[in-house]
Amino acid sequence: MAISHFTEDLNGGSEITNEAKVIDMPPEPCPACSDTRMRTLFSATDRLYQTTNKPFLVVECEGCRLMRLYPQPTPFELNQYYPGDYWFSPSADATTRLAQQYRRLVLLDHVWFASRAMENAGGEGILLDVGCGGGLFLDMMRERGYAGMGLDFSLAAAAIAWQRFAVPVVCATLSKAPLPEASCKLITMYHVLEHLFDPVSYLQAAHQLLTPDGRLVVQIPNAACWQFLILGKDWNGIDVPRHLINFRASELESLLDFTGFEVVRRKYFSLRDNPAGLATSVAPGLDPMARHVRGVQETPGMKLLKDMAYFGLVLAALPITAFEAACGAGSTIMIEARKKQ
Numbered sequence: 306m307a308i309s310h311f312t313e314d315l316n317g318g319s320e321i322t323n324e325a326k327v328i329d330m331p332p333e334p335c336p337a338c339s340d341t342r343m344r345t346l347f348s349a350t351d352r353l354y355q356t357t358n359k360p361f362l363v364v365e366c367e368g369c370r371l372m373r374l375y376p377q378p379t380p381f382e383l384n385q386y387y388p389g390d391y392w393f394s395p396s397a398d399a400t401t402r403l404a405q406q407y408r409r410l411v412l413l414d415h416v417w418f419a420s421r422a423m424e425n426a427g428g429e430g431i432l433l434d435v436g437c438g439g440g441l442f443l444d445m446m447r448e449r450g451y452a453g454m455g456l457d458f459s460l461a462a463a464a465i466a467w468q469r470f471a472v473p474v475v476c477a478t479l480s481k482a483p484l485p486e487a488s489c490k491l492i493t494m495y496h497v498l499e500h501l502f503d504p505v506s507y508l509q510a511a512h513q514l515l516t517p518d519g520r521l522v523v524q525i526p527n528a529a530c531w532q533f534l535i536l537g538k539d540w541n542g543i544d545v546p547r548h549l550i551n552f553r554a555s556e557l558e559s560l561l562d563f564t565g566f567e568v569v570r571r572k573y574f575s576l577r578d579n580p581a582g583l584a585t586s587v588a589p590g591l592d593p594m595a596r597h598v599r600g601v602q603e604t605p606g607m608k609l610l611k612d613m614a615y616f617g618l619v620l621a622a623l624p625i626t627a628f629e630a631a632c633g634a635g636s637t638i639m640i641e642a643r644k645k646q
């Protein structure tokens with residue numbers, strides 16, 4: 306089989322060759338259909354946070370068209386591509402009131418969507434937010450009367466959520482969460498599945514943890530958006546090398562169906578993600594989180610100027626991304642699902 310692969314150069318770095326080569330190891334099969342045939346879409350590196358300059362391939366399975374990072378990094382390697390501050394919001398350190406209010410404002414979409422899902426599930430019971438980060442979402446849900454707890458890989462994130470919002474957080478993977486079966490009314494997973502080696506295990510675990518009338522809310526970047534068509538590898542939703550699988554909305558729905566869920570509602574726009582995603586795709590160097598993570602040295606005046614330029618881009622992106630979403634090709638998809646009856 307002729308595919309691209311990686312060769313180590315003498316400096317310890319690596320380069321990608323596109324010539325046909327015989328690969329020593331058997332190619333990793335597609336996680337969805339087990340087909341080993343694939344075509345290379347492009348090579349890319351960590352453009353946003355610059356944790357590495359190693360190139361990666363994004364390949365498409367020739368059997369089922371699922372796109373994924375190839376080859377998949379080891380868990381140890383992947384851990385190094387998450388900067389220490391990744392789990393927190395950009396302004397977690399020195400927040401101004403305005404920045405805090407902005408973060409709360411743009412998170413309202415998620416809060417409203419989840420609140421309605423909770424009402425659909427009967428309105429009372431435990432909410433579990435998987436990949437909860439610093440806990441702001443859970444804090445906002447609690448303000449609306451929904452008792453919640455978080456789950457995150459990161460002990461540091463769990464500590465922040467507890468210290469800032471007194472939100473209880475389990476530090477575990479969902480498959481091994483210390484929670485009894487059928488104990489949750491609502492499980493939310495915002496931008497989690499695309500980061501996982503085995504998203505199926507998370508959805509199966511969610512299925513077990515939910516009550517019979519419980520609801521699952523999932524959000525991912527939608528690779529079937531116009532932005533990916535136009536911007537290609539510069540689209541922020543690909544996020545090499547942290548996104549291991551790049552789902553199209555239809556592929557997420559197939560995965561939900563496979564794991565025993567049926568879709569109740571879909572939403573292709575979120576105020577926090579779609580406009581900022583386009584702004585970051587166009588100008589990754591202005592992204593406040595990326596500047597923070599990369600430790601970019603800025604005078605206060607320069608910081609303000611860059612923040613304002615980025616905010617201007619987000620505002621300009623708002624009508625474009627809203628139109629894209631209205632046409633069913635939004636750059637994210639949020640789904641409410643329930644167990645198949």
Ligand SMILES: [Zn+2]
Nearest residue numbers: 335338366369
């Ligand atoms: Zn496949």
